[in-house]
Amino acid sequence: MSAATALRVEDASARPRDAGLAITLRGLSKSFEGGAPVIRGLDLHVPAGQFVAVVGRSGCGKSTLLRLILGLEEPSAGRVTVNGGAGAGKGAGSSKKIMFQEPRLLPWARVADNVAVGLGREIGRAERRIRALAVLDEVGLAEKAGNWPATLSGGQRQRVALARALVSRPALLALDEPLGALDALTRIEMQAMIERIWEDQGFTAILVTHDVSEAVAMADRILVVEEGAIALDVAVDVPRPRRRGDPALAELEGRILDRLLGRSA
């Protein structure tokens, strides 16, 4: 641990990719209250700083997988290991953050205060405010800092939720279908914004989605989950920035969709 911290001091700014957490799952299983297992003996390694998309049909266990990785659920069997790359883990508590499908902002707190929820208790008031405003600026909402959430549009609220997740500079960002409720254009803007911030900050990102084109556009690697196990694990080798409608992406999207639809037909 101390060696890792020492290393970080030297190259923290030079190699942002090291700011992520690596995830290793070994024989992971999860079942709820005697029901059929939702996750069945899953093995996975995600290197630090990778952008992984998890796709699958509703009820395939992808959200449970995400909650297991975050430690929100206890595995029934197997092990989840989440450990720091060289630059990870400033304050273990704040290093994993999740963004939900809904913004889940506190309606009675102003935008800046909602963002500050993402910071720990130990940070002082003035410092919280400065950091909240900085990250709001990054998602393009600096001028809304003093607004109530009720006055924002759906896309803006989800950007505030993104700012709240990012304000503590997490080493792992879990995205649980965060763009599902947005209109198509806002969604594309948000995808670009998340991708840009991920490239800047170098955290590990796990995106759960059922939109295959979103997965293909954003991720380094796509996992297709079927019946609680990984059915397909493909790397997306298309260089960034990616252009929508790129034939390589379209071909990959087609392959994954075939897999998802073919199984059930």
Next chain:
Amino acid sequence: MADSAAIRSLPGRANRAEAAAPLPRKPLHVPLRLPLRLPIGRLLPWLLPSLVIVGWQAAASFGLVSTRFMPAPLDVAAAGWRLAQTGELWENLWVSFARAASGFLIGGGIGLFFGLANGLSNLSEKLTDTTLQMVRNVPHLSLIPLVILWFGIDEGAKLFLVALGVFFPIYANTLHGIRSVDPQLIEMGRVYGMNRRELFWRVVLPGALPSIFVGIRYALGIMWLTLIVAETISANSGLGYMAMQAREFMLVDVVVLAILIYAALGKLADSLTRALERTCLAWNPAYRNT
């Protein structure tokens, strides 16, 4: 941002509606105060009460109603002035106000306590909720004979009745408010590392507040009602007592004065709660412009 700018450059819906003015005048849900200048909008609610008073005065002056049973507004005002001069009015007003406020604080405090406790703890709810719901079905004013036996016509009797009446609306609405806090927000708070105390102060209590305010407004109504009844039946001071004394001597103007003062106090309490709601619930679009 870019798209909102584009939308703004389109011809606005409002403009088009004005251009097509001869057709339907205005959608029903547009608040009336928009087309009115602000002072008129402010005064409009008082138009009807003023007309009633003017009509009443006219009816009394022209002898359409007997002033033996229904005094003219000016006579009521004169009675108010007379009692204010002797200090009798202020004394009774103060006594009634003190009873109402202390009964409200005691009953409301206990209601808030049990509402919070039962909303937050399953054990506490299992232990007390059924009992409280049973007591709730007893009309509290039916206890007056018993209360007089217990407390005489002392202060205790009035406090007890007001506190009892105020307790239930605050208890029930606090409990309901806490129960209906969005569980997704609570999960968010947990995931983002809030401890139990933070979760209560930052998520649960603010979420329950609109419902608690509903309880407070109900409770204020019950508070005045209970106090009036209690003071008319058993008291030797206070507004209700003043009205009963006046009836003995056929001072109808004082009786009407007491009734009007009760109405004014009720309105005052309601306005204070509304002002409090506006500051505490400014985040909620439903309360911003009421």
